[in-house]
Amino acid sequence: MSAYYKLFKHVLIGPPLKGYYRPWAEGVEHVPESGGAILASNHLAVSDSFFLPLVLKRKVVFLGKSEYFTGKGVKGYATRAFMEGVGTIPVHRGGGRASEAALRTGLQVLQSGELLGIYPEGTRSPDGRLYRGKTGLARMAIEAGVPIIPVAMIGTDVAQPLGQKVPSRTDIGVRIGPAVRLDAYAGRQDDRDALREVTDSVMVAIRELSGQEYVDRDAAQYKRELERDGKLPRSPQS
Structure with missing residues (x-):
């Protein structure tokens, strides 16, 4: 765990967030004490990436869009410093080579034996429901030979609705389930049917933890439709 990450989690960010929001956690024993693993979580608010690491002893690395790291001026510097401090690695979003680079x-x-935080839906839920997962996490887990740990963030969408920058005070929780078994899928990282089966199993586990209604469609596409129809404000954030 880097000194920069420790400074943010244990001095600058962690204590104030814990003291004010008092986040609760269930099932932290399902997170392995060492070795690589994927934490696959629903995504309700930007603050999900802050509260999940708070309840765990180990560092969690997230993949974040590169735009967070290229801003200009004081705001750009502050955003970049914050993202680096909470363990985010910049990646270019999109299909083709960008997707492959993110996967690599x-x-x-x-x-390298670290915990990787992933939001299988690919974007924040536009309405609090759980949307279809993307198969990249299954491919990574199978190829790396690591477990997928389902995670449900509770209440972050109430504390920080779309468009709100600073979370309001409300109860925020993290519920973690047992690993989704991948033994039967060893060596099948290029099998599309296997990747979809694994991903759907993970989404079922997340739904059972979160209690969300499940929607079998792409969240990003639905958000674009809502923005086009003026039913959702356009946002530069994921």
């Missing part, structure tokens, strides 16, 4: 970056994190 995630594999490097896992193969």
